[in-house]
Amino acid sequence: MSWGRVLRARHAVARPHWRDELPALVGEGAEAGGKLLAIGLRRSYGDSGLNPDGAVIDMSGLDRAVAFDPETRILRAEAGISLDALLAILVPRGFFLPVTPGTRFVTLGGAVANDVHGKNHHRAGTIGRWVRRLGLLRSDGTAVELGADDNTGLFAATIGGLGLTGLIAWVEIEAMPIASAMMEVETIPFASLDAFFPLAEESDGGFDYTVAWIDCLAAGGALGRGLFSRARHAATGPLAPRKQRRGSSLPFDLPGIALNQLTVSAFNELYYRNGRRKAGRTAMPYEPFFYPLDRIAGWNRMYGRRGLYQYQSVVPPDAAHDATTAMLRAISASGQGSFLAVLKTFGETPSPGMLSFPRSGTTLALDFANRGASTLALMERLDAIVREAGGRLYPAKDGRVPAAMFRAGYPNWQAFARHVDPGFSSSFWRRVSQ
Ligand SMILES: Cc1cc2nc3c(=O)[nH]c(=O)nc-3n(C[C@H](O)[C@H](O)[C@H](O)COP(=O)(O)OP(=O)(O)OC[C@H]3O[C@@H](n4cnc5c(N)ncnc54)[C@H](O)[C@@H]3O)c2cc1C
Numbered sequence: 001m002s003w004g005r006v007l008r009a010r011h012a013v014a015r016p017h018w019r020d021e022l023p024a025l026v027g028e029g030a031e032a033g034g035k036l037l038a039i040g041l042r043r044s045y046g047d048s049g050l051n052p053d054g055a056v057i058d059m060s061g062l063d064r065a066v067a068f069d070p071e072t073r074i075l076r077a078e079a080g081i082s083l084d085a086l087l088a089i090l091v092p093r094g095f096f097l098p099v100t101p102g103t104r105f106v107t108l109g110g111a112v113a114n115d116v117h118g119k120n121h122h123r124a125g126t127i128g129r130w131v132r133r134l135g136l137l138r139s140d141g142t143a144v145e146l147g148a149d150d151n152t153g154l155f156a157a158t159i160g161g162l163g164l165t166g167l168i169a170w171v172e173i174e175a176m177p178i179a180s181a182m183m184e185v186e187t188i189p190f191a192s193l194d195a196f197f198p199l200a201e202e203s204d205g206g207f208d209y210t211v212a213w214i215d216c217l218a219a220g221g222a223l224g225r226g227l228f229s230r231a232r233h234a235a236t237g238p239l240a241p242r243k244q245r246r247g248s249s250l251p252f253d254l255p256g257i258a259l260n261q262l263t264v265s266a267f268n269e270l271y272y273r274n275g276r277r278k279a280g281r282t283a284m285p286y287e288p289f290f291y292p293l294d295r296i297a298g299w300n301r302m303y304g305r306r307g308l309y310q311y312q313s314v315v316p317p318d319a320a321h322d323a324t325t326a327m328l329r330a331i332s333a334s335g336q337g338s339f340l341a342v343l344k345t346f347g348e349t350p351s352p353g354m355l356s357f358p359r360s361g362t363t364l365a366l367d368f369a370n371r372g373a374s375t376l377a378l379m380e381r382l383d384a385i386v387r388e389a390g391g392r393l394y395p396a397k398d399g400r401v402p403a404a405m406f407r408a409g410y411p412n413w414q415a416f417a418r419h420v421d422p423g424f425s426s427s428f429w430r431r432v433s434q
Pocket residue numbers: 003037038039040041042043044045048049059079080100101102103105106107108109110111112113114115116117118119161162163164166167168169293396397426
C-alpha cells in the first residue's frame with residue numbers, strides 16, 4: 001500500500017538484511033522473468049513504489065552506516081538506512097543532512113530515487129547534488145559504482161530515477177556542518193497570495209530555509225493568506241539531538257466524514273489566527289521545525305479508509321503568480337480544502353537527475369481526502385492550469401497523472417527510458433511510459 005492509501009495491491013516481497021543477499025535477489029528475480037522494484041519506507045503517496053505484477057525488494061533491513069569522515073564530511077551508508085538514523089549519527093558530531101524532506105522516516109535510497117527537496121532548495125538544490133557516489137545493482141548481474149563524473153548518463157538517470165535503473169545498494173553523501181541542533185525560526189503572517197511572492201524573494205536571500213503554509217479555502221481578498229516561515233541553524237546551543245516525543249498515533253482509520261469542508265475550513269481559520277498570535281522569532285529544536293507530521297504516527301489514517309491524494313506541482317517563475325492564483329481559486333470554489341497546503345519557491349540550481357521534479361519556480365503541495373469522482377475532477381482542473389503554465393507534477397506524490405501530462409512535463413523521459421533496467425518496473429512507470 002502506498003502512503004496515500006488510495007492504491008492497494010498484493011506484492012511478492014523480499015526483505016534482505018545483508019548486502020551479499022542482493023546480487024542473487026536481483027539476478028534471480030530478473031531470470032524468473034518477473035519485474036523487480038526496490039522500495040524503502042513506503043512514504044511515497046502514489047504508485048511509484050508499487051509493482052503488483054512483479055516483486056518488490058524492501059531495503060529497510062539494509063540500514064547500516066558504513067563510514068563517516070568528518071574531514072571530508074562524506075558519509076557512506078547502506079541504502080535502506082533512514083534519515084532518522086543518519087541524523088542520530090550526524091547531529092551529535094556537528095553535522096546535518098544537506099537536504100531533508102518533511103519526514104525523517106524515509107530511506108537514503110528512497111530519497112535519492114526521488115531526488116528529494118527540502119525547505120532549503122533555494123540554497124542547496126536537491127539531495128542528488130550532495131551524492132558523491134552510489135552503488136547500483138543491475139539485473140544483468142553487474143554492480144556499478146557511479147558519481148557525478150559518470151558520462152554514460154546512468155548516474156543522472158538514477159538520481160530521481162524512481163528505482164527504475166536498478167537497485168541502489170549504498171550511497172555516499174556529503175553532510176553539512178552545523179553549530180547547534182537548535183533552529184532560529186521566524187513566522188510571518190501574510191494576508192494574501194500577492195504578499196507571498198515579495199516575502200519569499202526577500203527571505204530566500206537571507207535565510208537557509210523558507211516555506212509557507214497557506215489557507216487554501218480563503219477566498220476573495222484573503223485568497224492565498226498564510227503563514228511564512230523562515231529559519232536558519234542556530235549559531236550556538238546543544239548538539240544533542242533531542243528526541244522528539246512521538247505524540248499520539250492513529251491506530252485506526254477515522255471515518256471519512258471527519259474531514260469535511262467544515263472541519264478543514266475551521267482548522268485553517270484557527271491555524272491562521274493562532275499563527276498570527278504567535279508570529280515572531282523563536283528558537284526550537286530541529287525536529288518540530290523540519291518534521292511536524294512525524295509526531296503523529298500513522299497520520300495518513302486521518303483521511304479514512306478511502307485515503308488521500310497528494311498533489312504537488314511546480315510552475316515556472318513567470319507563470320507562478322497567475323497559475324497559483326488560478327489553482328487556489330479552483331480549490332476554494334470546489335470546497336475541497338487541504339489542511340496541508342504548502343507553498344515554496346524553488347531556486348535556480350539545476351537538479352542533477354533526468355527525471356528530478358524540482359526546477360526553478362513555485363511549488364504548491366496539497367492533500368485532498370479521496371472523495372472519488374469530485375476529487376479526481378478537481379485535480380483535472382488543476383492539471384489543466386499546471387500544463388498551461390508549463391509546469392509538472394511530482395511522481396513521489398502522484399498516483400494518477402495522465403501519461404501525456406507526465407511526458408510534457410518531463411521532456412527527458414525518453415532519454416531516461418534508455419537507462420531503465422529491463423528487469424525493473426513499477427505501476428507508475430507502466431502507466432506513464434506505455
Ligand atoms: C509527511 C511527508 C512529507 C514529505 N515531504 C517531502 C518533501 O518535503 N520533499 C520531498 O521531496 N519529498 C517529500 N516527501 C516524499 C518522500 O520524501 C519521498 O517519497 C521519498 O522518496 C520516500 O522514501 P522511502 O524510503 O519511503 O521510499 P519509497 O516510498 O518506498 O520508494 C520511493 C521510490 O524510491 C525507490 N527506491 C527506494 N529505495 C530504493 C533503492 N534502494 N534502490 C532503488 N530505488 C529505490 C522506489 O522504487 C520508489 O520509486 C514526503 C513524504 C511524506 C510522507
